């Protein structure tokens with residue numbers, strides 16, 4: 258079958274790499290892709306939410322299935338667009354409908370869904386400008402810290418953790434009355450702060466059944482030991498030593514089962530990946546957020562651990578046969594370390610030549626491209642996150658060391674990466 262993958266990051270290079278391994282994948286196209294996806298298929302210069310041009314490309318290239326990487330086209334309704342467009346109804350889009358994508362597109366929608374289906378999450382209130390004064394009173398009653406969330410998509414910047422009531426009220430005013438996050442902040446969710454260790458759980462659902470994929474932990478801060486600004490993600494590891502069978506059982510019973518049952522009860526059309534951001538508070542899982550797609554850089558560790566044929570999994574998703582699938586995972590540890598442009602997550606320059614990509618591949622290491630593009634004979638930087646180097650190891654420490662070693666062979670002006678990914682799980686050095 259011919260497949261179109263949408264997106265251009267490390268997540269998409271990883272998905273392209275995996276799709277291309279399937280004997281069921283005939284032609285693979287990526288829109289718009291990067292220099293890494295170009296090694297796995299044909300890049301098409303089409304923007305991720307230009308549905309009309311994507312539709313034209315699907316007809317021209319006889320596409321059977323579309324796999325959507327990022328949230329934006331999902332929240333804008335790519336699933337519904339293809340389903341309702343005459344002549345395109347047979348193209349299967351892997352991803353939720355526009356309505357179901359609100360689970361990521363609107364924090365208030367996600368909170369109401371969890372409340373309705375009795376899924377454990379932080380207590381909350383939601384407020385619009387006309388309820389500003391009520392919101393201020395609500396803030397005054399909360400214990401510290403207080404979490405404020407812009408309702409809509411705010412490029413990962415819409416969550417504020419406030420250490421005082423004054424700060425929370427000031428930020429609340431900026432969001433609701435002074436449009437700090439534009440449209441996204443017209444509604445604000447005020448939330449209880451959850452303690453514990455954060456982790457990401459992934460499932461693939463056909464709307465009726467689901468398969469649980471390997472879990473992962475993402476390192477969001479720019480600096481070592483989780484210091485500094487939030488980024489899209491500086492690295493990830495899988496599996497997580499604290500995710501025991503007993504913990505997973507709780508996650509399934511209390512969170513995943515009611516989530517999938519909730520889709521059915523609410524008649525939400527959802528055939529795709531669900532990414533559940535969780536807090537593990539002493540073995541008790543609570544949902545921080547839903548995302549309607551795979552994570553980046555979590556995909557760079559989750560997908561390499563899956564032994565199944567990805568196209569087979571996606572076909573079973575569209576035919577509602579995921580109940581017939583057993584996920585087989587590589588038991589080794591996997592880590593990815595992300596190399597970013599100097600200045601990221603603030604301003605940074607693009608177009609820096611990347612050297613060392615022709616270094617002979619290390620066994621057990623894969624260099625995935627995030628923000629890269631081909632320019633004449635060079636591969637140059639084209640984003641904040643540039644490369645995601647994934648390695649397998651006997652344990653997380655070994656996998657991270659291997660990725661760090663590979664990164665020492667690579668270079669671009671201003672390149673930076675964290676050397677401490679997976680630090681909490683570090684094995685003591687052998688005596």
Ligand code: AMP
Pocket residue numbers: 379404413416448449450451452455534545546
């Ligand atoms: P989100 O955009 O919902 O992923 O939130 C961004 C980050 O803020 C999360 O990854 C958490 O680290 C943190 N966060 C969000 N909600 C809470 C909460 N209720 N308690 C503690 N931390 C939170």
Ligand code: GLY
Pocket residue numbers: 475489490548551552553554555
């Ligand atoms: N790594 C977090 C995300 O993809 O949203």
